[in-house]
Amino acid sequence: MQRRHFLRQALHTTAAAAALGIPGVHLHAATAVASTGAPKFLFVFLRGGMDAASLLVPTSSSFYYEVRPEIAIAKPSADLASALPLSADWGLHPALRESLYPLYQQGELAFVPFSGTDDLSRSHFETQDSIELGQLHNGSIQYGSGFLNRLAAQLQGPKPAAPMAFTDQLPIAMQGGLRVPNTSLRNLSKPSVDTRQSSIIAAMYKGTGLEGTVQSGFAVRDQVMREMSAEMDAASRGAITAKGFELEARRIARLMREQYALGFVDVGGWDTHVAQGGATGYLASRLDELGQGLAAFSQEMGSAWRNTVVVVMSEFGRTFRQNGNRGTDHGHGSVMWVLGGAVRGKQVVGEQVQMTAATLFQNRDYAVLNEYRSVLGGIFQRQWGLSDSQLKTIFPGFKGARDWGLV
């Protein structure tokens, strides 16, 4: 009863604000109307520089096997530790055999190798920031304005696409003119402020500028708890629940399928300077966990998966050669993963070159042949039919979308 009251209140406030066109008053996620068939987009940011050459294995490159004697993934064969065949040139890391390989074969997963930014600092923070800001790297940077926030702003209208960051802090990608709620679903605990206390606290804010915010905050909290109650029930009966990123991904899916159209989540742990492993080992475990999470997300989305696109990327790839510690160092070009029911998968798309010593960028890394903004621009165009000028608002100064027919 209480919750419904909050939701109605929040809806009123927002609708009124929208009707009046009051700037600075923005939709809070809890008020978004669930509409079947509306496009959904989740951005999964792998922080730390994931080794693209272990995920998407350049199996036709003899140079790859030459310069990675201890960590290369073997060419596809009957051996379970070998790469899974994708195309004549590419294979997939075997840790993804059970989770994502079926999606690829079903045509719901594609890859864009040689992708990334023109930021050459090879600094995690700087490159992560420049990706999230989505602005021209050498231009005048506006801190605190991320590309997903600008995308959400373009999607405001009669049926706004509600954005949500599933993180503790609002990531740079979601910062900006539009108010975006954020809640990490990694470690959920039951709120200590109970329903009665919540309503008393909310009453203190009546008539203040934060009235709507406080109400929708409690509404989002209650909604998260309601979505999670099934999970908690199962746990209390001793059922084995998902762990780590899989658990988080399932939670995100439960919220996104009903309420949110634009999501952001980040996954760390990709900075593999030492002993990264090959078909098994540290990196393989990280890929396994990520793959299981993404597969769980696709299941949990249910029928909404049909309209969903998930893009996974990292700030940069790593050195093409293994280093003296059987790991890899900070590189440049990386790979974008594009998956979803709406995706035209089973392909490795974008500008590509054969990997040889001569095609290495700065004798070190994968080159960036597919600027990430042009790839995302192509996807956004397909998903929402955005115009060129809208895309240029989202990605100021970029050369234009490259439509690789991914959606």
Added chain:
Amino acid sequence: MLPSAHSLAPLWLCAALAGMQACAPLPPAAFNSAAAPATPQNYQWLNRVTWGANSHTARQLEQQGQATWLLQQLQPRDAVLPEPAREAVRSMTISQTSLTDLVLKMEQQRKDSDALKDDTEKKSAQQAYQQELNRLARESATRHLLRALYSPAQVQEQMTWFWLNHFNVHLYKHNLRALLGDYENSALRPHALGRFRDLLGAVTYHPAMLRYLDNDQNAAGRINENFARELMELHTLGVDGGYTQKDVQELARVLTGVGVNMNTGNPNLRKELNRLYVRRGVFEFNPQRHDMAPKTLLGNPVTGEGLAEVDAALDTLARHPSTARFVSRKLATYWLSDNPPQALIDRMAATWKATDGQIAKVLETLFTAPEFVNAPPTKFKDPVRYVVSSVRLAYDDKVILNVGPMLNWINRMGEPLYGRQTPDGYPMVASGWDSAGQLTTRFEIAKAIGSGSAGLFKTDGPQPTEKPAFPQLANALYYQAIQGSLSPATRAALDQANSPQEWNTFLLAAPESMRR
């Protein structure tokens, strides 16, 4: 409530301080003219100039009067922490080890662990190195919070936070976690109320900043513009401060060779360059990496040679009128309002010009301005301030034993100390902090503090002991000063509390507790 004489307090305060500004130091007697009892007005003023009003500071204000109290804040001496906060700080590694010793020791540990051949050994040695860095960063954060909570120099402590944010560095770059303590304590705190030029110099030459903004990579022929750009855009002139891309490049050339040397030895230099080499601890100016060709900055030739060029450039930047305006606006935004009145900023900038950037004088102009003294409490508290002010109010001068829960709350609300990745620092305005999710988190924190079960009095270590300590929010200060400033809706909520814990929770969750 006490008689209305207090509403006049701002007037005599302005007069007294205006006099001080004009005619240098006056005898202290001139400032002891009136007591300043705890009233809603005095409470609000006190709440704005401290990390958060509490009974202890309210008593000080009452005894000394506003003018004397403020004078002591702007010229702090012997800011001694109460025991056991003092003892906690004294026993820290960062208090006992010099920056140079600490950095060289950590660098050796890093090299030793990298040199290990066995993967398992190497991994655990590298983990130990990271853990030690984390521990050092936590010491800095702990010291920062203990001072915010208990230092008598409340304005200086807030300015230390302000400059940490203005000259932001990020803890997880390189080995910055080992440098933070010194950066805060040697470069920022001593100059927090001093001359801006001195502060700027201390920051510019500190290895934490040089590493954070990559100037240790900046060398003739291999220019890295990162620091030069932020130095003008974020630290001094402001983005519209009247410089060009060419100025950025020229300043970057001025800054070539200014860097860090984490080794014990000095580099081999060509003989004729030896006289220009400078080494101070791990700070290094390497003339062999410096661009010796003539340069022009903001229309003027850069005079000097080697490091003298940098000092000349910093003089130019610190004295530029754009810097006075840019930093004055930021100060007014931090202390007073998201949209501070332009006239007040202009007066602050005028003080800046008249005093060659004496920060205490600029703050005096702000704190004594009618726009400040008479302003309603509309400034939304950022997470750090919300947490610190709430703990100050709840426990007054009873020193907490564990800042861990506070660090955790600040992290949950997205404003960890030294945790801002971008050089622009955390936002100063409400929109950065008042989202729905963050407010819900605040209410959870209000309950944690209000119910007294947060673990603030639980010691760290293998055998933690917890002292029972119940927050005392319903005290004399509340009845004298706070109650009168609460809205009817907040009072109604407090009346519905079923227990003292719940009453505390509602008070800390009230709209009035979110603003100052």
